[in-house]
Amino acid sequence: MTKKDRRIAILGGGGLGVCAALELAQRGYRVQIFEEHQEPLKKASYANEGKIHVGFIFAMDRSFQTAGKMIDGAIHFFDYLSRWTDAKPEACVSTPFYYLVHKGSLLNAGQLDAHYQKCVDYFGQVQSKTKKRYVGLFDTLEAELLPKAEIDGIGDPEWIDDVFRTTEYSLEPRYIAEKLTLALNQNPEIEAHFSSKVTGVSQVGNGLKVEYLQDGLALSDTFDEVINTAWNGLLEIDRTMGISPIGEWSFRYKFGNKLLIPLKEADLPSCTMVLGPYGDTVNFKGKGAFLSWYPIGRTAWSSEHRPPEWDSMYAKEERMKVFHGSFEELKKRIPSLGNLDFPIGSVDPVGGAILALGNSDVDQKKSRLHDRFEVGLRSFGNYHTIDTGKYTLIPLLAMQIADRVEGIA
Ligand SMILES: Cc1cc2nc3c(=O)[nH]c(=O)nc-3n(C[C@H](O)[C@H](O)[C@H](O)COP(=O)(O)OP(=O)(O)OC[C@H]3O[C@@H](n4cnc5c(N)ncnc54)[C@H](O)[C@@H]3O)c2cc1C
Structure with a gap:
């Protein structure tokens, strides 16, 4: 069978589904995408913070496997993205992050510093091996504990004990979603079915039957290879194939409020409060800006195989309430927020689902939500299921699934 004859279905047209489709098309395959929403790339890969993690936040995973995995993903992120889009890093990169050690942090500044320096060392090793530039721009990574006297200008010492200056960055995800959507629309080797909700997959002879609902009609088609990238729908579809998650899991709904106004670098520091x-x-x-305050913005939790349709459950007033509550809490800790002047119409309080192994929240030291090393690709014959884990890992996972389909890995 030639590459073009092989029938490949990708379930879910989010960040991973679209990158995987673009890579497979580039390698000479024809691909079909099934996306339940009427447009691609409007779910978690749109609503997220765009942080290209270099492992700092995963300090509770003492095995270092999560941080290592993130650094591998981060180093390759922009280089692989450039295979599929003409996105420019300068057009979407954030200011560098400060890490603010909040009172009550699960780890103190000394413990965090030890972890950050480990990330810096490992980043150096990966970078010198791959020669790739982090977020398309940088060869080095830094994390430096600032003198106490410098905390004041960044965080309020009533809440913040210590501050690290780092060279970790975010890339604005809506810009990247737009670029990926354009690449998808222009690619003749990819057939995208929108408003098409996959309801199940089953083995039929050597093939896989994909059943889906399109505009209320129950349809099906058979493929040689199926790749499940449906994130919020991942486990429910896997279940129809008799595949279980590798452990206890949870879905959370988290708001990522956007302020759609142009900012100067000095207007607001990019900050992550830990831990x-x-x-x-x-x-x-x-x-613009992304703002999230977890105790208010993490509004829902589910340990069902598929979470409720949270995106359509919140009225505009409820979303604005989440924004206002989050903004007030953030302002106490990062005073420069109080100086921002913006029309209320520039606030876009969108949320997204987060799938993770573990079923206790991040305030618990032993929560598995502090790890992400068990995420990634699992193959069962010609059925592949991918728990993306983090936005950071999308391009790397897209390359891995293309290698798997080609029989390289
Ligand atoms: C608020 C927030 C902030 C975050 N911040 C970061 C961050 O800073 N850095 C980071 O690395 N990660 C972050 N994440 C996590 C990151 O967003 C996700 O890991 C990543 O976007 C998942 O990509 P995906 O392609 O797997 O999922 P998605 O982009 O959600 O795509 C999945 C697609 O599958 C579709 N789908 C679902 N079920 C079906 C079905 N049955 N049939 C057909 N289609 C279906 C959905 O409609 C969706 O379009 C954040 C997440 C949230 C919510």
Whole structure:
């Protein structure tokens, strides 16, 4: 069978599904994508913070496997993305992150510093081996504990004990989603079915039958290879193939409020508060800001195989309430937020589902939500299921699934 004759279905047209389709098309395959929403890339890969993690946040995983995995993903992120889009890093990169050690943090500054320096060392090893530039721009990684006297300008010492200056960055995800959507629409080797919800997959002879609902009609088609990248729908579809998650899991709904106004670098520091149920601010310069405060923004939790349809469950007023509550809490800790002047119409409080192994929250030291090393690709014959784990890992996983389909890995 030639590459073009092989029938490949990708379930889910989010970040991973679209990158995998673009890579497979580039390697000479024809691909069909099934996406339940009417548009691609409008779910977690749109609503997220865009942080290209270099492992700092995963300090509770003492095995270092999660941080190592993130660094591998981060180093390759932009280089692989450039295979599929003409995205420019300068057009979407944030200001560098400060890590603010919140009072009550699960780890103190000394413990965090030890972890950060390990990340810096491992990043150096991976970078010198691959020669790839982190977020398309940088060869080095830094994390430096600032003198106490410098905390004041960044975080309020009433809440913040210590501050690290780092060179970790975010890339604005809506810009990347737009670029990927354009590449998808322009690719004649990819056939995308929107408003098409996959309801099950089953083995039929050597093939796999994909059943889906399209505009209320129950349809099906048979494929040689099926790749499940449906994130919020992942486990429910896997279940129809008799595949279980590797352990206890949970879905959370988390708001990532966007402020759609251009900012100057000095207007707002990009900050991650560690380590526990705190929050983040991201300054995307011309592309606005991302703001999240976990105790208010993490509004729902489910350990069902598929979480409720959270995206359609919150009225505009409820979303704005989450924004206002989060903003007030963040302002106490990062005072420069109080100086921001923005029309209320520029607030876009979108949320997204997060799948993770573990069923206790991040305030618990032993929570498995502090790890992400068990995520990634699992293959069962010609059926492949991918728990993306983090946005950071999308391009790397897209390359891995293409290698798997080609029989290289
Ligand atoms: C608020 C927030 C902040 C985050 N911040 C970061 C961050 O800073 N850095 C980071 O690395 N990660 C972050 N994440 C996690 C990151 O967003 C996800 O890991 C990543 O986007 C998942 O990509 P995906 O392609 O697997 O899922 P998605 O982009 O959600 O795509 C899955 C697609 O599958 C579709 N689908 C679902 N079920 C079906 C079905 N039955 N049939 C057909 N289609 C279906 C969905 O509609 C969706 O389009 C964050 C997540 C959230 C919610």
